[in-house]
Amino acid sequence: MVEPEIDGAAHTAVVDSLARDQRNQGAPPAVEGALVRVRALLPEFTGALRRVAERVLAEPAAASRATIVELAERSGTSPATVTRFCRALGFDGYADLRLGIAAETGRARSAGWTIDIGREIQPGDPLERVLGQIMAADTRAMHDTAALLDLHEVERAAAAIASAPRVNIFGASGSALVGEEMQFSLHRIGVPVWAWNDVHNGLASAALSRAGDVALGVSHSGETRETIEMLAEASSRGATTIALTSFPRSPLAELADVVLLTATQATTFRPDALSARHPQLVVLDLLYVAVAQRTHERSHAAFQRTAQAVHGHKAVDAEGEK
Structure with missing residues:
Protein backbone atom coordinates (compact mmCIF):
# COMPACT_ATOMS: atom_id res chain seq x y z
CA MET A 1 0.00 0.00 0.00
CA VAL A 2 1.28 3.48 -0.90
CA GLU A 3 1.73 5.65 2.15
CA PRO A 4 0.52 9.27 2.52
CA GLU A 5 2.52 12.10 1.00
CA ILE A 6 3.68 13.44 4.38
CA ASP A 7 5.45 11.19 6.84
CA GLY A 8 5.37 13.72 9.66
CA ALA A 9 7.49 16.57 10.93
CA ALA A 10 9.66 14.34 13.08
CA HIS A 11 10.55 12.11 10.14
CA THR A 12 11.37 15.14 8.00
CA ALA A 13 13.60 16.49 10.76
CA VAL A 14 15.61 13.26 10.80
CA VAL A 15 16.09 13.42 7.02
CA ASP A 16 17.13 17.07 7.18
CA SER A 17 19.67 16.14 9.88
CA LEU A 18 21.12 13.39 7.68
CA ALA A 19 21.41 15.81 4.77
CA ARG A 20 23.15 18.40 6.94
CA ASP A 21 25.60 15.77 8.16
CA GLN A 22 26.41 14.85 4.57
CA ARG A 23 27.10 18.48 3.70
CA ASN A 24 29.12 19.06 6.88
CA GLN A 25 31.25 16.02 6.10
CA GLY A 26 31.96 17.38 2.64
CA ALA A 27 29.98 14.69 0.82
CA PRO A 28 29.75 15.78 -2.82
CA PRO A 29 26.26 16.29 -4.25
CA ALA A 30 27.53 15.03 -7.60
CA VAL A 31 27.04 11.61 -9.12
CA GLU A 32 30.11 9.85 -7.73
CA GLY A 33 29.38 7.05 -5.30
CA ALA A 34 25.58 7.27 -5.27
CA LEU A 35 25.06 3.62 -4.34
CA VAL A 36 27.98 3.76 -1.92
CA ARG A 37 26.24 6.53 0.00
CA VAL A 38 22.98 4.59 0.02
CA ARG A 39 24.75 1.60 1.58
CA ALA A 40 26.61 3.78 4.10
CA LEU A 41 23.40 5.47 5.30
CA LEU A 42 21.18 2.40 5.15
CA PRO A 43 21.43 1.70 8.91
CA GLU A 44 20.18 5.24 9.59
CA PHE A 45 17.07 4.91 7.43
CA THR A 46 13.83 3.64 8.92
CA GLY A 47 10.33 3.02 7.63
CA ALA A 48 9.59 4.49 4.21
CA LEU A 49 13.10 5.81 3.60
CA ARG A 50 14.55 2.38 4.27
CA ARG A 51 12.14 0.79 1.80
CA VAL A 52 13.29 3.22 -0.92
CA ALA A 53 16.95 2.50 -0.10
CA GLU A 54 16.45 -1.26 -0.18
CA ARG A 55 14.61 -1.05 -3.51
CA VAL A 56 17.42 1.02 -5.04
CA LEU A 57 20.09 -1.39 -3.79
CA ALA A 58 18.13 -4.46 -4.88
CA GLU A 59 17.64 -3.23 -8.46
CA PRO A 60 19.93 -0.26 -9.15
CA ALA A 61 19.70 -0.55 -12.94
CA ALA A 62 15.90 -0.53 -12.79
CA ALA A 63 15.97 2.41 -10.38
CA SER A 64 18.15 4.40 -12.78
CA ARG A 65 15.45 4.03 -15.46
CA ALA A 66 12.39 4.52 -13.26
CA THR A 67 10.46 7.74 -12.87
CA ILE A 68 9.99 9.11 -9.38
CA VAL A 69 6.40 7.81 -9.38
CA GLU A 70 7.52 4.34 -10.50
CA LEU A 71 10.20 4.12 -7.79
CA ALA A 72 7.67 5.26 -5.20
CA GLU A 73 5.20 2.58 -6.29
CA ARG A 74 7.85 -0.17 -6.35
CA SER A 75 8.98 0.71 -2.83
CA GLY A 76 5.44 1.20 -1.49
CA THR A 77 6.07 4.83 -0.61
CA SER A 78 5.29 8.20 -2.20
CA PRO A 79 7.07 10.67 -4.52
CA ALA A 80 7.49 13.01 -1.54
CA THR A 81 9.37 10.27 0.35
CA VAL A 82 11.62 9.62 -2.66
CA THR A 83 12.40 13.34 -2.80
CA ARG A 84 13.35 13.36 0.89
CA PHE A 85 15.46 10.27 0.26
CA CYS A 86 17.39 12.18 -2.42
CA ARG A 87 17.93 15.11 -0.06
CA ALA A 88 19.24 12.77 2.66
CA LEU A 89 21.89 11.54 0.22
CA GLY A 90 22.92 15.09 -0.64
CA PHE A 91 21.30 15.27 -4.08
CA ASP A 92 19.34 18.31 -5.24
CA GLY A 93 16.61 16.14 -6.72
CA TYR A 94 15.59 12.83 -8.19
CA ALA A 95 17.19 13.53 -11.58
CA ASP A 96 20.63 13.77 -9.92
CA LEU A 97 20.07 10.50 -8.07
CA ARG A 98 19.09 8.70 -11.28
CA LEU A 99 22.16 10.09 -13.03
CA GLY A 100 24.41 8.92 -10.19
CA ILE A 101 22.96 5.41 -10.16
CA ALA A 102 23.13 5.14 -13.96
CA ALA A 103 26.77 6.24 -14.01
CA GLU A 104 27.70 3.74 -11.31
CA THR A 105 25.86 0.78 -12.82
CA GLY A 106 27.30 1.64 -16.24
CA ARG A 107 30.84 1.54 -14.91
CA ALA A 108 30.10 -1.74 -13.16
CA ARG A 109 28.82 -3.33 -16.38
CA SER A 110 31.79 -2.13 -18.43
CA ALA A 111 34.21 -3.46 -15.81
CA GLY A 112 32.41 -6.80 -15.56
CA TRP A 113 31.68 -6.34 -11.85
CA THR A 114 27.99 -7.21 -12.07
CA ILE A 115 28.44 -10.72 -13.44
CA ASP A 116 28.75 -12.48 -10.10
CA ILE A 117 28.21 -9.85 -7.41
CA GLY A 118 25.25 -10.80 -5.24
CA ARG A 119 25.08 -14.40 -6.47
CA GLU A 120 25.37 -17.03 -3.77
CA ILE A 121 28.39 -19.31 -4.09
CA GLN A 122 27.14 -22.87 -4.42
CA PRO A 123 28.98 -25.93 -3.00
CA GLY A 124 29.54 -27.28 -6.51
CA ASP A 125 30.79 -24.05 -8.09
CA PRO A 126 34.19 -24.42 -9.78
CA LEU A 127 36.98 -22.39 -8.24
CA GLU A 128 37.26 -20.34 -11.42
CA ARG A 129 33.76 -18.96 -10.85
CA VAL A 130 34.42 -18.44 -7.13
CA LEU A 131 37.63 -16.56 -7.92
CA GLY A 132 35.78 -14.38 -10.43
CA GLN A 133 33.10 -13.52 -7.88
CA ILE A 134 35.61 -12.66 -5.16
CA MET A 135 37.69 -10.54 -7.56
CA ALA A 136 34.59 -8.72 -8.81
CA ALA A 137 33.36 -8.00 -5.30
CA ASP A 138 36.75 -6.80 -4.05
CA THR A 139 37.35 -4.65 -7.13
CA ARG A 140 33.96 -3.03 -6.72
CA ALA A 141 34.62 -2.44 -3.01
CA MET A 142 37.95 -0.77 -3.80
CA HIS A 143 36.37 1.58 -6.33
CA ASP A 144 33.49 2.34 -3.97
CA THR A 145 35.95 3.09 -1.18
CA ALA A 146 37.88 5.48 -3.43
CA ALA A 147 34.63 7.30 -4.23
Missing part, protein backbone atom coordinates in the same frame (compact mmCIF):
# COMPACT_ATOMS: atom_id res chain seq x y z
CA LEU A 148 33.63 7.45 -0.57
CA LEU A 149 36.98 8.38 0.97
CA ASP A 150 37.55 12.02 1.92
CA LEU A 151 41.18 12.73 1.04
CA HIS A 152 41.16 15.85 3.20
CA GLU A 153 40.51 13.58 6.18
CA VAL A 154 43.41 11.37 5.12
CA GLU A 155 45.65 14.47 5.01
CA ARG A 156 44.54 15.45 8.52
CA ALA A 157 45.20 11.96 9.85
CA ALA A 158 48.63 11.78 8.20
CA ALA A 159 49.68 15.16 9.58
CA ALA A 160 48.63 14.14 13.09
CA ILE A 161 50.48 10.80 12.95
CA ALA A 162 53.62 12.33 11.40
CA SER A 163 54.08 14.66 14.36
CA ALA A 164 52.74 12.41 17.12
CA PRO A 165 55.01 11.42 20.03
CA ARG A 166 52.94 8.24 20.39
CA VAL A 167 50.38 6.41 18.24
CA ASN A 168 47.96 3.80 19.60
CA ILE A 169 45.94 1.54 17.31
CA PHE A 170 42.87 -0.19 18.73
CA GLY A 171 40.80 -3.02 17.25
CA ALA A 172 39.21 -6.35 18.03
CA SER A 173 39.03 -9.64 16.15
CA GLY A 174 39.59 -9.14 12.39
CA SER A 175 39.97 -5.40 12.84
CA ALA A 176 42.85 -6.06 15.23
CA LEU A 177 44.69 -7.89 12.45
CA VAL A 178 44.22 -4.89 10.17
CA GLY A 179 45.49 -2.60 12.92
CA GLU A 180 48.58 -4.77 13.41
CA GLU A 181 49.41 -4.44 9.70
CA MET A 182 49.34 -0.66 10.09
CA GLN A 183 51.46 -0.88 13.23
CA PHE A 184 54.05 -2.94 11.34
CA SER A 185 54.22 -0.44 8.47
CA LEU A 186 54.54 2.64 10.68
CA HIS A 187 57.06 0.92 12.96
CA ARG A 188 59.37 0.25 9.98
CA ILE A 189 59.64 3.99 9.30
CA GLY A 190 60.36 5.00 12.88
CA VAL A 191 56.92 6.01 14.10
CA PRO A 192 56.43 5.21 17.82
CA VAL A 193 53.31 3.06 17.43
CA TRP A 194 51.58 0.29 19.37
CA ALA A 195 48.64 -1.93 18.39
CA TRP A 196 46.28 -3.22 21.07
CA ASN A 197 43.59 -5.90 20.85
CA ASP A 198 43.26 -6.57 24.57
CA VAL A 199 40.93 -4.06 26.17
CA HIS A 200 42.79 -3.94 29.51
CA ASN A 201 46.19 -3.26 27.96
CA GLY A 202 44.61 -0.92 25.43
CA LEU A 203 42.84 1.10 28.12
CA ALA A 204 46.05 1.33 30.14
CA SER A 205 47.92 2.69 27.12
CA ALA A 206 45.06 5.02 26.22
CA ALA A 207 45.04 6.40 29.76
CA LEU A 208 48.69 7.47 29.30
CA SER A 209 47.85 9.49 26.18
CA ARG A 210 48.58 13.19 26.06
CA ALA A 211 47.84 16.08 23.75
CA GLY A 212 49.63 15.49 20.45
CA ASP A 213 49.32 11.71 20.62
CA VAL A 214 47.12 9.87 18.12
CA ALA A 215 44.64 7.05 18.67
CA LEU A 216 43.32 5.07 15.68
CA GLY A 217 40.27 2.85 16.12
CA VAL A 218 39.47 0.20 13.49
CA SER A 219 35.96 -1.25 13.31
CA HIS A 220 33.90 -2.05 10.22
CA SER A 221 30.60 -1.57 12.04
CA GLY A 222 31.85 1.22 14.28
CA GLU A 223 29.92 -0.46 17.08
CA THR A 224 32.57 -2.66 18.75
CA ARG A 225 32.30 -1.70 22.41
CA GLU A 226 35.92 -2.40 23.34
CA THR A 227 37.29 -0.29 20.48
CA ILE A 228 34.93 2.57 21.29
CA GLU A 229 35.92 2.43 24.95
CA MET A 230 39.66 2.53 24.22
CA LEU A 231 39.31 5.38 21.72
CA ALA A 232 37.12 7.33 24.15
CA GLU A 233 39.72 6.96 26.91
CA ALA A 234 42.48 8.27 24.61
CA SER A 235 40.24 11.15 23.54
CA SER A 236 39.56 12.12 27.16
CA ARG A 237 43.33 12.42 27.68
CA GLY A 238 43.74 14.84 24.76
CA ALA A 239 44.79 12.49 21.94
CA THR A 240 43.70 13.14 18.37
CA THR A 241 41.31 10.32 17.46
CA ILE A 242 40.87 8.65 14.07
CA ALA A 243 38.14 6.15 13.14
CA LEU A 244 38.36 3.68 10.26
CA THR A 245 34.83 2.40 9.67
CA SER A 246 32.19 1.76 7.00
CA PHE A 247 29.46 3.73 8.77
CA PRO A 248 29.71 7.53 9.09
CA ARG A 249 26.98 7.72 11.75
CA SER A 250 28.33 4.90 13.93
CA PRO A 251 29.31 5.50 17.60
CA LEU A 252 32.99 5.18 16.71
CA ALA A 253 32.72 7.75 13.93
CA GLU A 254 30.75 10.14 16.13
CA LEU A 255 33.53 9.95 18.72
CA ALA A 256 36.47 10.52 16.38
CA ASP A 257 38.10 13.78 15.30
CA VAL A 258 38.91 12.29 11.87
CA VAL A 259 36.79 9.69 10.06
CA LEU A 260 38.10 7.48 7.24
CA LEU A 261 35.32 5.59 5.45
CA THR A 262 35.43 2.28 3.60
CA ALA A 263 32.93 0.41 1.44
CA THR A 264 32.30 -3.33 1.27
CA GLN A 265 30.81 -5.94 -1.08
CA ALA A 266 29.79 -9.04 0.82
CA THR A 267 29.89 -12.49 -0.79
CA THR A 268 28.98 -15.98 0.40
CA PHE A 269 31.17 -16.96 3.38
CA ARG A 270 32.55 -13.39 3.40
CA PRO A 271 30.02 -11.14 5.15
CA ASP A 272 30.61 -7.41 5.45
CA ALA A 273 32.97 -7.62 8.42
CA LEU A 274 35.28 -10.01 6.53
CA SER A 275 34.98 -8.37 3.12
CA ALA A 276 35.92 -5.04 4.74
CA ARG A 277 39.54 -6.12 5.28
CA HIS A 278 40.90 -5.32 1.83
CA PRO A 279 39.32 -1.84 1.61
CA GLN A 280 40.55 -1.14 5.15
CA LEU A 281 44.09 -2.17 4.21
CA VAL A 282 44.00 0.03 1.10
CA VAL A 283 42.97 3.08 3.13
CA LEU A 284 45.63 2.40 5.75
CA ASP A 285 48.25 1.87 3.03
CA LEU A 286 47.34 5.30 1.66
CA LEU A 287 47.59 6.79 5.14
CA TYR A 288 50.96 5.10 5.71
CA VAL A 289 52.38 6.48 2.46
CA ALA A 290 51.04 9.94 3.31
CA VAL A 291 52.85 9.78 6.66
CA ALA A 292 56.05 8.61 4.97
CA GLN A 293 55.83 11.54 2.53
CA ARG A 294 55.65 14.02 5.40
CA THR A 295 58.61 12.45 7.19
CA HIS A 296 60.56 11.53 4.07
CA GLU A 297 64.13 11.87 5.33
CA ARG A 298 63.41 10.19 8.67
CA SER A 299 61.30 7.47 7.06
CA HIS A 300 63.82 6.75 4.31
CA ALA A 301 66.68 6.44 6.78
CA ALA A 302 64.62 4.26 9.15
CA PHE A 303 63.49 1.98 6.35
CA GLN A 304 67.06 1.50 5.15
CA ARG A 305 68.29 0.68 8.67
CA THR A 306 65.48 -1.77 9.38
CA ALA A 307 65.93 -3.45 5.99
CA GLN A 308 69.65 -3.81 6.60
CA ALA A 309 69.06 -5.22 10.09
CA VAL A 310 67.02 -8.15 8.78
CA HIS A 311 69.00 -8.67 5.58
CA GLY A 312 71.26 -11.25 7.19
CA HIS A 313 68.28 -13.55 7.83
CA LYS A 314 67.45 -14.09 4.16
CA ALA A 315 68.09 -17.55 2.74
CA VAL A 316 71.37 -18.05 0.92
CA ASP A 317 71.31 -19.87 -2.45
CA ALA A 318 73.86 -22.42 -3.65
CA GLU A 319 76.14 -19.71 -5.01
CA GLY A 320 76.18 -17.78 -1.78
CA GLU A 321 73.87 -15.02 -2.98
CA LYS A 322 70.86 -13.79 -1.00
Whole structure:
Protein backbone atom coordinates (compact mmCIF):
# COMPACT_ATOMS: atom_id res chain seq x y z
CA MET A 1 0.00 0.00 0.00
CA VAL A 2 1.28 3.48 -0.90
CA GLU A 3 1.73 5.65 2.15
CA PRO A 4 0.52 9.27 2.52
CA GLU A 5 2.52 12.10 1.00
CA ILE A 6 3.68 13.44 4.38
CA ASP A 7 5.45 11.19 6.84
CA GLY A 8 5.37 13.72 9.66
CA ALA A 9 7.49 16.57 10.93
CA ALA A 10 9.66 14.34 13.08
CA HIS A 11 10.55 12.11 10.14
CA THR A 12 11.37 15.14 8.00
CA ALA A 13 13.60 16.49 10.76
CA VAL A 14 15.61 13.26 10.80
CA VAL A 15 16.09 13.42 7.02
CA ASP A 16 17.13 17.07 7.18
CA SER A 17 19.67 16.14 9.88
CA LEU A 18 21.12 13.39 7.68
CA ALA A 19 21.41 15.81 4.77
CA ARG A 20 23.15 18.40 6.94
CA ASP A 21 25.60 15.77 8.16
CA GLN A 22 26.41 14.85 4.57
CA ARG A 23 27.10 18.48 3.70
CA ASN A 24 29.12 19.06 6.88
CA GLN A 25 31.25 16.02 6.10
CA GLY A 26 31.96 17.38 2.64
CA ALA A 27 29.98 14.69 0.82
CA PRO A 28 29.75 15.78 -2.82
CA PRO A 29 26.26 16.29 -4.25
CA ALA A 30 27.53 15.03 -7.60
CA VAL A 31 27.04 11.61 -9.12
CA GLU A 32 30.11 9.85 -7.73
CA GLY A 33 29.38 7.05 -5.30
CA ALA A 34 25.58 7.27 -5.27
CA LEU A 35 25.06 3.62 -4.34
CA VAL A 36 27.98 3.76 -1.92
CA ARG A 37 26.24 6.53 0.00
CA VAL A 38 22.98 4.59 0.02
CA ARG A 39 24.75 1.60 1.58
CA ALA A 40 26.61 3.78 4.10
CA LEU A 41 23.40 5.47 5.30
CA LEU A 42 21.18 2.40 5.15
CA PRO A 43 21.43 1.70 8.91
CA GLU A 44 20.18 5.24 9.59
CA PHE A 45 17.07 4.91 7.43
CA THR A 46 13.83 3.64 8.92
CA GLY A 47 10.33 3.02 7.63
CA ALA A 48 9.59 4.49 4.21
CA LEU A 49 13.10 5.81 3.60
CA ARG A 50 14.55 2.38 4.27
CA ARG A 51 12.14 0.79 1.80
CA VAL A 52 13.29 3.22 -0.92
CA ALA A 53 16.95 2.50 -0.10
CA GLU A 54 16.45 -1.26 -0.18
CA ARG A 55 14.61 -1.05 -3.51
CA VAL A 56 17.42 1.02 -5.04
CA LEU A 57 20.09 -1.39 -3.79
CA ALA A 58 18.13 -4.46 -4.88
CA GLU A 59 17.64 -3.23 -8.46
CA PRO A 60 19.93 -0.26 -9.15
CA ALA A 61 19.70 -0.55 -12.94
CA ALA A 62 15.90 -0.53 -12.79
CA ALA A 63 15.97 2.41 -10.38
CA SER A 64 18.15 4.40 -12.78
CA ARG A 65 15.45 4.03 -15.46
CA ALA A 66 12.39 4.52 -13.26
CA THR A 67 10.46 7.74 -12.87
CA ILE A 68 9.99 9.11 -9.38
CA VAL A 69 6.40 7.81 -9.38
CA GLU A 70 7.52 4.34 -10.50
CA LEU A 71 10.20 4.12 -7.79
CA ALA A 72 7.67 5.26 -5.20
CA GLU A 73 5.20 2.58 -6.29
CA ARG A 74 7.85 -0.17 -6.35
CA SER A 75 8.98 0.71 -2.83
CA GLY A 76 5.44 1.20 -1.49
CA THR A 77 6.07 4.83 -0.61
CA SER A 78 5.29 8.20 -2.20
CA PRO A 79 7.07 10.67 -4.52
CA ALA A 80 7.49 13.01 -1.54
CA THR A 81 9.37 10.27 0.35
CA VAL A 82 11.62 9.62 -2.66
CA THR A 83 12.40 13.34 -2.80
CA ARG A 84 13.35 13.36 0.89
CA PHE A 85 15.46 10.27 0.26
CA CYS A 86 17.39 12.18 -2.42
CA ARG A 87 17.93 15.11 -0.06
CA ALA A 88 19.24 12.77 2.66
CA LEU A 89 21.89 11.54 0.22
CA GLY A 90 22.92 15.09 -0.64
CA PHE A 91 21.30 15.27 -4.08
CA ASP A 92 19.34 18.31 -5.24
CA GLY A 93 16.61 16.14 -6.72
CA TYR A 94 15.59 12.83 -8.19
CA ALA A 95 17.19 13.53 -11.58
CA ASP A 96 20.63 13.77 -9.92
CA LEU A 97 20.07 10.50 -8.07
CA ARG A 98 19.09 8.70 -11.28
CA LEU A 99 22.16 10.09 -13.03
CA GLY A 100 24.41 8.92 -10.19
CA ILE A 101 22.96 5.41 -10.16
CA ALA A 102 23.13 5.14 -13.96
CA ALA A 103 26.77 6.24 -14.01
CA GLU A 104 27.70 3.74 -11.31
CA THR A 105 25.86 0.78 -12.82
CA GLY A 106 27.30 1.64 -16.24
CA ARG A 107 30.84 1.54 -14.91
CA ALA A 108 30.10 -1.74 -13.16
CA ARG A 109 28.82 -3.33 -16.38
CA SER A 110 31.79 -2.13 -18.43
CA ALA A 111 34.21 -3.46 -15.81
CA GLY A 112 32.41 -6.80 -15.56
CA TRP A 113 31.68 -6.34 -11.85
CA THR A 114 27.99 -7.21 -12.07
CA ILE A 115 28.44 -10.72 -13.44
CA ASP A 116 28.75 -12.48 -10.10
CA ILE A 117 28.21 -9.85 -7.41
CA GLY A 118 25.25 -10.80 -5.24
CA ARG A 119 25.08 -14.40 -6.47
CA GLU A 120 25.37 -17.03 -3.77
CA ILE A 121 28.39 -19.31 -4.09
CA GLN A 122 27.14 -22.87 -4.42
CA PRO A 123 28.98 -25.93 -3.00
CA GLY A 124 29.54 -27.28 -6.51
CA ASP A 125 30.79 -24.05 -8.09
CA PRO A 126 34.19 -24.42 -9.78
CA LEU A 127 36.98 -22.39 -8.24
CA GLU A 128 37.26 -20.34 -11.42
CA ARG A 129 33.76 -18.96 -10.85
CA VAL A 130 34.42 -18.44 -7.13
CA LEU A 131 37.63 -16.56 -7.92
CA GLY A 132 35.78 -14.38 -10.43
CA GLN A 133 33.10 -13.52 -7.88
CA ILE A 134 35.61 -12.66 -5.16
CA MET A 135 37.69 -10.54 -7.56
CA ALA A 136 34.59 -8.72 -8.81
CA ALA A 137 33.36 -8.00 -5.30
CA ASP A 138 36.75 -6.80 -4.05
CA THR A 139 37.35 -4.65 -7.13
CA ARG A 140 33.96 -3.03 -6.72
CA ALA A 141 34.62 -2.44 -3.01
CA MET A 142 37.95 -0.77 -3.80
CA HIS A 143 36.37 1.58 -6.33
CA ASP A 144 33.49 2.34 -3.97
CA THR A 145 35.95 3.09 -1.18
CA ALA A 146 37.88 5.48 -3.43
CA ALA A 147 34.63 7.30 -4.23
CA LEU A 148 33.63 7.45 -0.57
CA LEU A 149 36.98 8.38 0.97
CA ASP A 150 37.55 12.02 1.92
CA LEU A 151 41.18 12.73 1.04
CA HIS A 152 41.16 15.85 3.20
CA GLU A 153 40.51 13.58 6.18
CA VAL A 154 43.41 11.37 5.12
CA GLU A 155 45.65 14.47 5.01
CA ARG A 156 44.54 15.45 8.52
CA ALA A 157 45.20 11.96 9.85
CA ALA A 158 48.63 11.78 8.20
CA ALA A 159 49.68 15.16 9.58
CA ALA A 160 48.63 14.14 13.09
CA ILE A 161 50.48 10.80 12.95
CA ALA A 162 53.62 12.33 11.40
CA SER A 163 54.08 14.66 14.36
CA ALA A 164 52.74 12.41 17.12
CA PRO A 165 55.01 11.42 20.03
CA ARG A 166 52.94 8.24 20.39
CA VAL A 167 50.38 6.41 18.24
CA ASN A 168 47.96 3.80 19.60
CA ILE A 169 45.94 1.54 17.31
CA PHE A 170 42.87 -0.19 18.73
CA GLY A 171 40.80 -3.02 17.25
CA ALA A 172 39.21 -6.35 18.03
CA SER A 173 39.03 -9.64 16.15
CA GLY A 174 39.59 -9.14 12.39
CA SER A 175 39.97 -5.40 12.84
CA ALA A 176 42.85 -6.06 15.23
CA LEU A 177 44.69 -7.89 12.45
CA VAL A 178 44.22 -4.89 10.17
CA GLY A 179 45.49 -2.60 12.92
CA GLU A 180 48.58 -4.77 13.41
CA GLU A 181 49.41 -4.44 9.70
CA MET A 182 49.34 -0.66 10.09
CA GLN A 183 51.46 -0.88 13.23
CA PHE A 184 54.05 -2.94 11.34
CA SER A 185 54.22 -0.44 8.47
CA LEU A 186 54.54 2.64 10.68
CA HIS A 187 57.06 0.92 12.96
CA ARG A 188 59.37 0.25 9.98
CA ILE A 189 59.64 3.99 9.30
CA GLY A 190 60.36 5.00 12.88
CA VAL A 191 56.92 6.01 14.10
CA PRO A 192 56.43 5.21 17.82
CA VAL A 193 53.31 3.06 17.43
CA TRP A 194 51.58 0.29 19.37
CA ALA A 195 48.64 -1.93 18.39
CA TRP A 196 46.28 -3.22 21.07
CA ASN A 197 43.59 -5.90 20.85
CA ASP A 198 43.26 -6.57 24.57
CA VAL A 199 40.93 -4.06 26.17
CA HIS A 200 42.79 -3.94 29.51
CA ASN A 201 46.19 -3.26 27.96
CA GLY A 202 44.61 -0.92 25.43
CA LEU A 203 42.84 1.10 28.12
CA ALA A 204 46.05 1.33 30.14
CA SER A 205 47.92 2.69 27.12
CA ALA A 206 45.06 5.02 26.22
CA ALA A 207 45.04 6.40 29.76
CA LEU A 208 48.69 7.47 29.30
CA SER A 209 47.85 9.49 26.18
CA ARG A 210 48.58 13.19 26.06
CA ALA A 211 47.84 16.08 23.75
CA GLY A 212 49.63 15.49 20.45
CA ASP A 213 49.32 11.71 20.62
CA VAL A 214 47.12 9.87 18.12
CA ALA A 215 44.64 7.05 18.67
CA LEU A 216 43.32 5.07 15.68
CA GLY A 217 40.27 2.85 16.12
CA VAL A 218 39.47 0.20 13.49
CA SER A 219 35.96 -1.25 13.31
CA HIS A 220 33.90 -2.05 10.22
CA SER A 221 30.60 -1.57 12.04
CA GLY A 222 31.85 1.22 14.28
CA GLU A 223 29.92 -0.46 17.08
CA THR A 224 32.57 -2.66 18.75
CA ARG A 225 32.30 -1.70 22.41
CA GLU A 226 35.92 -2.40 23.34
CA THR A 227 37.29 -0.29 20.48
CA ILE A 228 34.93 2.57 21.29
CA GLU A 229 35.92 2.43 24.95
CA MET A 230 39.66 2.53 24.22
CA LEU A 231 39.31 5.38 21.72
CA ALA A 232 37.12 7.33 24.15
CA GLU A 233 39.72 6.96 26.91
CA ALA A 234 42.48 8.27 24.61
CA SER A 235 40.24 11.15 23.54
CA SER A 236 39.56 12.12 27.16
CA ARG A 237 43.33 12.42 27.68
CA GLY A 238 43.74 14.84 24.76
CA ALA A 239 44.79 12.49 21.94
CA THR A 240 43.70 13.14 18.37
CA THR A 241 41.31 10.32 17.46
CA ILE A 242 40.87 8.65 14.07
CA ALA A 243 38.14 6.15 13.14
CA LEU A 244 38.36 3.68 10.26
CA THR A 245 34.83 2.40 9.67
CA SER A 246 32.19 1.76 7.00
CA PHE A 247 29.46 3.73 8.77
CA PRO A 248 29.71 7.53 9.09
CA ARG A 249 26.98 7.72 11.75
CA SER A 250 28.33 4.90 13.93
CA PRO A 251 29.31 5.50 17.60
CA LEU A 252 32.99 5.18 16.71
CA ALA A 253 32.72 7.75 13.93
CA GLU A 254 30.75 10.14 16.13
CA LEU A 255 33.53 9.95 18.72
CA ALA A 256 36.47 10.52 16.38
CA ASP A 257 38.10 13.78 15.30
CA VAL A 258 38.91 12.29 11.87
CA VAL A 259 36.79 9.69 10.06
CA LEU A 260 38.10 7.48 7.24
CA LEU A 261 35.32 5.59 5.45
CA THR A 262 35.43 2.28 3.60
CA ALA A 263 32.93 0.41 1.44
CA THR A 264 32.30 -3.33 1.27
CA GLN A 265 30.81 -5.94 -1.08
CA ALA A 266 29.79 -9.04 0.82
CA THR A 267 29.89 -12.49 -0.79
CA THR A 268 28.98 -15.98 0.40
CA PHE A 269 31.17 -16.96 3.38
CA ARG A 270 32.55 -13.39 3.40
CA PRO A 271 30.02 -11.14 5.15
CA ASP A 272 30.61 -7.41 5.45
CA ALA A 273 32.97 -7.62 8.42
CA LEU A 274 35.28 -10.01 6.53
CA SER A 275 34.98 -8.37 3.12
CA ALA A 276 35.92 -5.04 4.74
CA ARG A 277 39.54 -6.12 5.28
CA HIS A 278 40.90 -5.32 1.83
CA PRO A 279 39.32 -1.84 1.61
CA GLN A 280 40.55 -1.14 5.15
CA LEU A 281 44.09 -2.17 4.21
CA VAL A 282 44.00 0.03 1.10
CA VAL A 283 42.97 3.08 3.13
CA LEU A 284 45.63 2.40 5.75
CA ASP A 285 48.25 1.87 3.03
CA LEU A 286 47.34 5.30 1.66
CA LEU A 287 47.59 6.79 5.14
CA TYR A 288 50.96 5.10 5.71
CA VAL A 289 52.38 6.48 2.46
CA ALA A 290 51.04 9.94 3.31
CA VAL A 291 52.85 9.78 6.66
CA ALA A 292 56.05 8.61 4.97
CA GLN A 293 55.83 11.54 2.53
CA ARG A 294 55.65 14.02 5.40
CA THR A 295 58.61 12.45 7.19
CA HIS A 296 60.56 11.53 4.07
CA GLU A 297 64.13 11.87 5.33
CA ARG A 298 63.41 10.19 8.67
CA SER A 299 61.30 7.47 7.06
CA HIS A 300 63.82 6.75 4.31
CA ALA A 301 66.68 6.44 6.78
CA ALA A 302 64.62 4.26 9.15
CA PHE A 303 63.49 1.98 6.35
CA GLN A 304 67.06 1.50 5.15
CA ARG A 305 68.29 0.68 8.67
CA THR A 306 65.48 -1.77 9.38
CA ALA A 307 65.93 -3.45 5.99
CA GLN A 308 69.65 -3.81 6.60
CA ALA A 309 69.06 -5.22 10.09
CA VAL A 310 67.02 -8.15 8.78
CA HIS A 311 69.00 -8.67 5.58
CA GLY A 312 71.26 -11.25 7.19
CA HIS A 313 68.28 -13.55 7.83
CA LYS A 314 67.45 -14.09 4.16
CA ALA A 315 68.09 -17.55 2.74
CA VAL A 316 71.37 -18.05 0.92
CA ASP A 317 71.31 -19.87 -2.45
CA ALA A 318 73.86 -22.42 -3.65
CA GLU A 319 76.14 -19.71 -5.01
CA GLY A 320 76.18 -17.78 -1.78
CA GLU A 321 73.87 -15.02 -2.98
CA LYS A 322 70.86 -13.79 -1.00
